[in-house]
Amino acid sequence: MIDKVDKEKIEKQAKRIMDDFISVLDKVPEINQEFGQEREEQLRKPEKAEDSKEFRQRMFKNAPKVKDDCLVMEKKSW
Amino acid sequence: METIKLKHKLNDLKSGKIKAVDNVKYFLERIEKENKKINAILHINENAIKEAEEVDRKIKEGKAGKLAGLVIAVKSCINVTGLIANCASKTLENYEATFDADVVKKIKQEDAIIIGMTNMDEFACGISGETSAFGHTVNPAAHERVPGGSSSGSAASVAAGFCDLALGTDTGGSIRNPASHTGIVGIKPSYGRVSRYGLIDLSMSLDQIGPFSKDVYGAALLLEVISGKSRNDPTTFDKEVPKYSHFEDYEKLKEIKIGMSSDFEKLCKNKEIYNLVENAANLIAEKLNSKIHNVNLEYADLAVQSYYPIVYVEFFSGTRKLDGRKYGKKIEEHCGEEVLRRILGGKIISQAEFHGTYYRKALAAKKLITEDFNKAFKQVDVLICPVTPELPHKLGDKIDPKDAYAFDALTIPANLAGVCSGVINVGQIDGVPVGMQIICNSFNEKLMFDIMKIFEDLKLE
Numbered sequence: 434m435i436d437k438v439d440k441e442k443i444e445k446q447a448k449r450i451m452d453d454f455i456s457v458l459d460k461v462p463e464i465n466q467e468f469g470q471e472r473e474e475q476l477r478k479p480e481k482a483e484d485s486k487e488f489r490q491r492m493f494k495n496a497p498k499v500k501d502d503c504l505v506m507e508k509k510s511w
Numbered sequence: 512m513e514t515i516k517l518k519h520k521l522n523d524l525k526s527g528k529i530k531a532v533d534n535v536k537y538f539l540e541r542i543e544k545e546n547k548k549i550n551a552i553l554h555i556n557e558n559a560i561k562e563a564e565e566v567d568r569k570i571k572e573g574k575a576g577k578l579a580g581l582v583i584a585v586k587s588c589i590n591v592t593g594l595i596a597n598c599a600s601k602t603l604e605n606y607e608a609t610f611d612a613d614v615v616k617k618i619k620q621e622d623a624i625i626i627g628m629t630n631m632d633e634f635a636c637g638i639s640g641e642t643s644a645f646g647h648t649v650n651p652a653a654h655e656r657v658p659g660g661s662s663s664g665s666a667a668s669v670a671a672g673f674c675d676l677a678l679g680t681d682t683g684g685s686i687r688n689p690a691s692h693t694g695i696v697g698i699k700p701s702y703g704r705v706s707r708y709g710l711i712d713l714s715m716s717l718d719q720i721g722p723f724s725k726d727v728y729g730a731a732l733l734l735e736v737i738s739g740k741s742r743n744d745p746t747t748f749d750k751e752v753p754k755y756s757h758f759e760d761y762e763k764l765k766e767i768k769i770g771m772s773s774d775f776e777k778l779c780k781n782k783e784i785y786n787l788v789e790n791a792a793n794l795i796a797e798k799l800n801s802k803i804h805n806v807n808l809e810y811a812d813l814a815v816q817s818y819y820p821i822v823y824v825e826f827f828s829g830t831r832k833l834d835g836r837k838y839g840k841k842i843e844e845h846c847g848e849e850v851l852r853r854i855l856g857g858k859i860i861s862q863a864e865f866h867g868t869y870y871r872k873a874l875a876a877k878k879l880i881t882e883d884f885n886k887a888f889k890q891v892d893v894l895i896c897p898v899t900p901e902l903p904h905k906l907g908d909k910i911d912p913k914d915a916y917a918f919d920a921l922t923i924p925a926n927l928a929g930v931c932s933g934v935i936n937v938g939q940i941d942g943v944p945v946g947m948q949i950i951c952n953s954f955n956e957k958l959m960f961d962i963m964k965i966f967e968d969l970k971l972e
Binding site for chain 2: 434435439440443444446447448450451453454455457458459460461462463464487488491492494495496497504506
């Protein structure tokens, strides 16, 4: 686990790297482009979830905390 | 068994001359004996022999698929039901996949046997294989050097003879870089060619799953199987998948236009690498009665600087699900330094996004690089260039993050442009393998494989 001091160092380094990179991109001319295009034919249709016993077993096995038929999660810190 | 060409081996498996069970046992023994040194495989499929028995039964009945009896290793960020998909991270240390990725479903349908899950850079964040939480992978072709990353274990598994074929992922060079360093074939397909459903993503707008093989035939056959439209991945295209493994006679490819770029040459720091690749390109050109044209890629030098802001922000977004509630542990508390750097950097960029300073600028540069490639492919049919600007560093060498990022300068452009690129070995420098990239336009993998096959045959002449 990375301690708080190192975490701050890493964060500053990440910011510095991004600033350096973006300053290089200053030479990029402004261009008009569309973001987030949606193509109707490529949208996924809603489907019924697969009801598999094996899937449920594996899902619960992966969960950190389980009680009966539920995943247990903390309150408030969301 | 190891030295048999894949096509011959597949024929032997399909005719029953080699049993699928024996093929699996052979590789399990190799892994048992050698993996402690190489550290390429993290998790073994305990059912592999049982699955091979079933394949042998199907072969006997004449009902086996295209990959009957071949043994495949899978990168640990691709879901295979019941196997550990830990992304080489403590965050997902014991995470057991609950479903098969689309690519896995396809290879199982064609009766290949998955032998296990491979080591990698943690969450695919790395260029050397050294950021894995479970120890670095050794390069089987040059033990004191890194094998490259992030698909370090998949490349090393093929190179060390732990499997017939392997699956990796490539976001900015993660298949091509280790393929080059370990002296094997590796393919980054066009964006949208292969479904990413079931891949634990690094950067969803750039990731692609692709094959590793010791020869061009193996890579072509595996890509043929995993390609195609999937309703689970809206970025896949409904385009025909040609028979990549049926190679065109070189006579039919005569006078195709081959390009190299002085813009790539400037980015290649080790001139010996560039010379090796240039000599290989000249051999291909001579065989095809073609000339090499210089192609202008004006914005190629901005690839690294535009790639990382995109990756940082998409990775930050993609890892928000790793909060330790439904599975695994909270990523920020259990990941390594490089993963944390990308998460924290991505968080900053997401905030700065409101001012349009980072992400949009990077996307604008990406568009210009794509246009560069569009123009290039109006002039030439294929582009040839080196894979990495330098030889892989020695294991344990301290590399500054920015220098490490620059290592992908020659591979990132193909990801940003969405085109396909294959790597094949061209020789060695100081005993270290060196690869070259054969880049073709989007969905033109057929031509890419045909050129790679010509070069593979030329090496044997």
